[in-house]
Amino acid sequence: MEWKLSIISDEISQDFEHSVKVIKELGANYVEVRNLWNKNVTQLSDSEFVEMKKIVEKYGMMISNLDSPTFKIYINDEKGYREHLQILRKVVELSKKLDIDYTRIFTFWYEGELKYYIDKLAEKFGNAIDIASSEGITLVIENEYSCLVGTGKDLRAFLDKIKSKWVKVLWDPGNAFFARETPYPDGYELIKNDILHVHVKDAIVRDGHFVWMPVGKGMINYREQFKAMKGRPYVISLETHYRNSANDPEASTKESFEGILKILNQID
Template sequence: MRFPRAVITDEISQDLAHAVAVAKSFGLDGIELRSAWDRNPHELTRDQVQQVKKIAGDFDMAIPCLAAPIFKCDLHHEEAYAEHRRLLEQTIRVAEALGTRLIRGFTFWEDGRFDSSLSEITDKIGAMEPLLKESGRILVIESDPATSANSSQRLAQVLERIGSENIRALWDPGNNLYVPEAERPFPEGYERLKPYIAHIHIKDVRPDPATGNPDACCLGEGAVGFAAVFKRLQEDAYPGWLSLETHYRINASLSEELLALPKGTAFSLGGEAATRECLESWNTFLKTGRFDG
């Protein structure tokens, strides 16, 4: 079974046409948009949205997900919450224009009060269900290390309480490796989130040799165990997309600020070489069933 594959374009370049050409050259089926021309999806002009559509069409590439920064804000700040609702509304309009079904979201910034804030988190995210249902879109929530639901355990609690087919999980197994109290990404994290998974990010992570802190690395060289992950996804007939989120830079690391809010030229710097390396490794695995190196 071959899964449809994509890459988040700003891991290659802010020049969307170039990023899509690189993706196509590695045999990918689609692209995921987080920032292009230094703008997030909701910031794109109408002309730019049409340009995105044309570029993707010219390369015969689908756009399965918009990797928006929705609800990367303070849970207890009502003005910020209202702004992010507007951000979602704007992103939905872009998704409609591009024929994109999935929109990425989060669970507000981590503030050390997850248990006491769980009801507020689920109420505020769950309140988006009518908007999503009306538009036929799905908000896929990622367990980002900088957010309240920073692990598979916490994200499962959020999604179980919300209980909506329009609010599901974006499983990024590498993220659990940044959180000391998180369970192993696989199989434990996968099993916990399996009932909710609607989209998957592919990012490998291992301890930095100099500091011992977790850091992204070339696909297949980290601690996630993607060979076993891919095998299990095939066994389970996973119906969705796999999208590479490189987050790896050769002989460099991204700053905490850029990891928390990836966007723009500073984020894309050095990304193409690392992404090409990851895609080469992924293609090798598809041909041989193993990762070299």
């Protein structure tokens, strides 16, 4: 398969083995691990971590990355900040055990435009960058509409501010859309050379409200976005967020993944 495709397991089920089985059947070759067995991956015991690895190997899959919630807190929450640096240390330790050389990070909850917080944000990232550089792990910032960095434009501004080789991008067109950016081409063009991982979800605006949709049935131009990504080495990971009328996460994820394959087949 030319495309490296992944699915976040908990978008299907908290039953990790069931999720991996479904991901394999759908035709992805990677599993992205966030929450499993009703806990975040950073909260797993040593034996649970071993069990997680065994399940992935059993189905002949690979883990694309481990998702901690690092810095999904308010920027002035000092107690939370210290706790989240510990979470970051933990996910870095676990990632290294899997030979994964990057980990996802956020940019604190949104309290206003980035320009008012960029100096403080750069200061707060200092300790995280120290951890990353000492361990040889790159931090990939996920643009998140509920955080200070929500768009490609914000990512570019912040990357230019901190100028660290240890900080790159987890590009999420769906989040950029929710943050009122046109993800492709506008956001993508600003950060395309700094992307290490991609999350895929689609959305529309219906009666003034943002609504998640199956990939290919929303307003995001994934055909051109995927075309621009063709040949790039990173993994494209489904994080559907969409739920069908029955509110069935597994069926909804399948519908979205089939939407991805349909678009990719048109490109090939």
